[in-house]
Amino acid sequence: MTRLAIDTDYLARTLVRLLATPSPTGYTDTVVRETCAELESLGLTPTLTRRGAVCVVLRGREARPARAIVSHLDTLGAQVKQLKDNGRLELVPIGTWSARFAEGARVTVFTDRGAVRGTILPLKASGHIFNEEIDSLPIGWPMTELRVDARVHSKADLIALGIEVGDIVAIDPQPEFLANGYIVSRHLDDKAGVALMLAALKALTAHNEPPPVDVHFIFTIAEEVGVGASSALTDDVASVVAVDNGTSGPGQNSAEFGVTIAMADQTGPFDYHLTRALIRLCRDEDIIFRKDVFRYYRSDAASAVVAGHDVRNALVTFGIDASHGYERIHMHALRSVAELLSAYALSPVEIRRDAVETARGLAGFTRQPPPEPIAEDLAVSQEGPLA
Structure with missing residues (x-):
């Protein structure tokens, strides 16, 4: 057996800290610093791209x-599109996610003057005002607005507060860790992947x-907008295994337990x-696994190849229910993926020719x-194969 024992308590503590650190694409400096500090605590020396x-x-x-x-530190989020005359904010999403899951979210707006709290609401939020119209309002980002928790009633008030077009909005994760191993939170894609990679590194x-x-x-730091591992690889890398969420649900074969290999x-x-x-490796190391094909999905493993890197690529995932929404995973899957990564890191090289780029x-x-x-294996009678 080459898989290593994974410290799941460490994995969970690390995931809690990562979720508590806002990191929508475009606003990742803080989570980068915290990740580097964690790597240094493991006795490792990280390097950073520009x-x-x-x-x-x-x-x-x-x-x-x-x-x-590879996993990614960035998450979904939003950005200020317009300062509205009613003192609220029009938003556009960072990454691909439905406004259906944005409604009711508590958020932080990062301005040049500091952070401002608020809530994303549908344009018709109160049943006491709009009655049944609150249920007939279409779903979509143009049908939402951000209510700022400050005394603002006009566009001028928003400007005076320091909010500008382009300010980045982080969505509160609202994490819950249950005693039965389930974890429910936003941004498990891919904070959970980062946490399990750090746990595998700790074991290694x-x-x-x-x-x-x-x-x-x-x-x-930019997987959610399609950039991902496009510029993070060096020439000596011959293979890339991305770690991300597997889309469990109708029509998919992913599960919230074990490893799902895309x-x-x-x-x-x-x-x-x-x-x-x-x-x-899963079979040899007795790691529960299944295979799946993702139709509306791409990851760091894909972005590396699309960018022109001549590398072998693969994707290992932990099953997530309601991906890019209110996500749910199980610690069993996180531990299983970390075990597979440890086994993979210690496994012999099978294709020696990959040491050179061309031969x-x-x-x-x-x-x-x-x-x-x-x-x-057909049962055959004198009359021929049995039905």
């Missing part, structure tokens, strides 16, 4: 072909032996060999053999 993507390298016996494990740094090759643990997302299939290596000829190149025909 804008703040974080990387720490767990040194292996060899540098190449390096592996990368305490392990006596280095991994076979360098493992880059990367935390990106076979494809909206950009196409993930790498054949890397995906199957992760599946073999002449087919020596060492992978093979996808045509499968043998499946032998049908």
Whole structure:
């Protein structure tokens, strides 16, 4: 067994701190600083890109072909689109999420002069005023507004308060950790992925032996707007495993327990060999898993390839119910994904040719053999195959 024991108490404490740190895309400096501090507490030395993507390298016996494990620090949010004459704010979403889940949210507006609290409401919020019209109002961001918790009644009042077009709005997570292992909160995508990666790192740094090759643990800052790992990889990285949420629900095969391995997302299939290596690890290490295909979804694993990185890519997920809404996960899935990551980091390199970006000829190149025909186990009588 190469999977390591995961400190779930540490995982939960880390997730609590991450959720308490607002980080909508475009406003991630604070969570980057806190992540770096946590990595340093584990005895690791992080490096940062210009804008703040974080990387720490767990040194292996060899540098190449390096592996990368990636999650994202940024979350969904909103941005001020317009200061309204009634003293309220029109918003546009940061990332893709429904205004249905924004209604009623408590929020913080980050202005150049400080933070302002408020609530996102539908345009017709009070049944005492609008009666049944509150239920017939269409769903959509133009049908909402942000009520600021300050004495403001006009656009001029908002300007005097310091609120401007473009100010970023963070949505309160409202986390709840239940005794039965369920966790309910906004922004579990992907604060939970970050927390479980840190828990896997904690286990790996305490392990006596280095991994076979360098493992880059990367935390990106703009996945929710499609940028993700597009610019966070170095040339020695040959494979990328993204950690994110799996979309459990009708029509999907993801679950809130165990690991869900994505076979494809909206950009196409993930790498054949890397995906199957992760599946073999689950089987060998007795980690509960299932496979799924995501139709309306992309992750850091996809953005790396779309950006032009010639890397093998895969996506491992923890099942989330009501993704990009009021999300729910279970600690069993978080622990299972962390166990898989530890096993993957310590597993032997199967494709040595990946150590170089290009090579002449087919020596060492992978093979996808045509499968043998499946032998049908049919009961046969003198009259022929039984129905």
